[in-house]
Amino acid sequence: MNALASSLAAAACALLLVATPALADDASAGVEPPRLGFAPDDLVSVRERQVHLDRRDVHVRVTLAGTGAGPTPHRLGLVATPSFKWRGDGDPYPTRQYPELAVRLDGRTVGLHDSVHAETPQGDITAALRAAHVDPFVIADSPPVVDTDKLAAAQAQALRDAGALKPDPQAGELAMWSARRDAWFDLPARARAVLDVSYLARPAFALQPTQDGALDPTLRKACTSTAALRQKAGDVFAGEQVIVEDYVFDVAAADAHGAPVALDLRGGIASTVFAACGANGASLVGTGRLAGSGVVAEDGRVHVVALSLPQAAGQR
Amino acid sequence: MADITAAQGRLIVLEAMSWADTPYSLVGNGSIKGQGGDCSGSTWRIYTAAGFAYDYRSTGAFASYAATSGLFRKLRDNEARQDGDILLWSEHMAIFSTFTSPLEAPLRTTPRVNRNHRPWTQVNDMWTAHYTGGPAYGTGASQYFSATETPDVYRWTGPTPAAAPAR
Numbered sequence: 001m002n003a004l005a006s007s008l009a010a011a012a013c014a015l016l017l018v019a020t021p022a023l024a025d026d027a028s029a030g031v032e033p034p035r036l037g038f039a040p041d042d043l044v045s046v047r048e049r050q051v052h053l054d055r056r057d058v059h060v061r062v063t064l065a066g067t068g069a070g071p072t073p074h075r076l077g078l079v080a081t082p083s084f085k086w087r088g089d090g091d092p093y094p095t096r097q098y099p100e101l102a103v104r105l106d107g108r109t110v111g112l113h114d115s116v117h118a119e120t121p122q123g124d125i126t127a128a129l130r131a132a133h134v135d136p137f138v139i140a141d142s143p144p145v146v147d148t149d150k151l152a153a154a155q156a157q158a159l160r161d162a163g164a165l166k167p168d169p170q171a172g173e174l175a176m177w178s179a180r181r182d183a184w185f186d187l188p189a190r191a192r193a194v195l196d197v198s199y200l201a202r203p204a205f206a207l208q209p210t211q212d213g214a215l216d217p218t219l220r221k222a223c224t225s226t227a228a229l230r231q232k233a234g235d236v237f238a239g240e241q242v243i244v245e246d247y248v249f250d251v252a253a254a255d256a257h258g259a260p261v262a263l264d265l266r267g268g269i270a271s272t273v274f275a276a277c278g279a280n281g282a283s284l285v286g287t288g289r290l291a292g293s294g295v296v297a298e299d300g301r302v303h304v305v306a307l308s309l310p311q312a313a314g315q316r
Numbered sequence: 317m318a319d320i321t322a323a324q325g326r327l328i329v330l331e332a333m334s335w336a337d338t339p340y341s342l343v344g345n346g347s348i349k350g351q352g353g354d355c356s357g358s359t360w361r362i363y364t365a366a367g368f369a370y371d372y373r374s375t376g377a378f379a380s381y382a383a384t385s386g387l388f389r390k391l392r393d394n395e396a397r398q399d400g401d402i403l404l405w406s407e408h409m410a411i412f413s414t415f416t417s418p419l420e421a422p423l424r425t426t427p428r429v430n431r432n433h434r435p436w437t438q439v440n441d442m443w444t445a446h447y448t449g450g451p452a453y454g455t456g457a458s459q460y461f462s463a464t465e466t467p468d469v470y471r472w473t474g475p476t477p478a479a480a481p482a483r
Binding site: 026027028085086087088089090091092138141142143145147150170171172205206207208209240241243310311 | 341342343344345346354355356374375376405407408409428430431432434436437438439446447448449450456457460461462463464
């Protein structure tokens, strides 16, 4: 099992993600999506990949082959979430550990085993938090108040010495660490398995002007441009501003051999325009819904850009 | 041009108060008091209604506009904030308030409760929009709004309305 544990740790490190920049109200850099991996990763092949989005609900379906062959008796699936720290009351996505994450294998819900890592610039504090029975993801609260008066004095002091707590004159002591959740599950030995990963999308978004080409850098991720999209879905450019959402879906890079991705995306607003890169650099575009296949994944990721007109209050 | 006075800045704060409970809506210059608005749109509407009109700019474009329009001055780190100043983060803006006027004083603090049900008291220093699905326009504390960034502060230096108090 040691080899497997090492393999799992290596897979988690390979999926380790960099924290996104600061964000708040008018715009957000979004949250990195859960990344799907396997251990050992060279014994599992990805055959088919699908992404379903219905408003904020994401379902990624990956068909696997090879989970039943090879010398290693156990194989693991891994869903890695981004490392993050408390970002403030203005963060529209405070729960970056994806607590709603669910995995189904061949239609049946599988139990997830969580591996949590917490650290400060001074070092690893995972064990110190565990010993003190402090939830590492108190950092998803804002502000992240730690009731240190309920801790043993030595445990609280150890956290202070590690730079994990910051005194706050109003709230008490605040959690200053970053933490990451990796969820793993057993992959039973089968020649073919269908894996479903579900979670809520946390896309980047911004309100941008429609006129000055400001959209083009984002639209390039979907193999299109403002000029091209005007021809296909001009209504969304009717106003001075447009809400731009940038979705990233991880569809597993492991031995995928360029397996294409099928998309079925529905927006909360009927006029939402979706765009993604299709085969040979062509752009797939749909209004209200985008259903298509042959979508290109780079490094196991698919970009989808969604444009919608600003709506009056209560319509979003 | 000279800085706006604190008394003039209170006109801005009073207008911001009137936006309380306006739902969040990401609509930029389409923000409307009582109906929906975001941070850049509400700030722009509030300034304009208070008599300090400027061209709408999104949060990301505001700093360069402030630098070139001659209507705002970025405060130095050691300068004290005053009522009506704009707090600008990379992706958010809000209106600073001391909450010292009789009308505002009752709103200076907000009772909060942590996850273990322990109550504590937040001291507010701004009026702000939040985010889609978040609270409506209201009071806030800049020190908790962003844990990763300290806001720049901008003060109006443009023309003041004739009726604005000098002191």
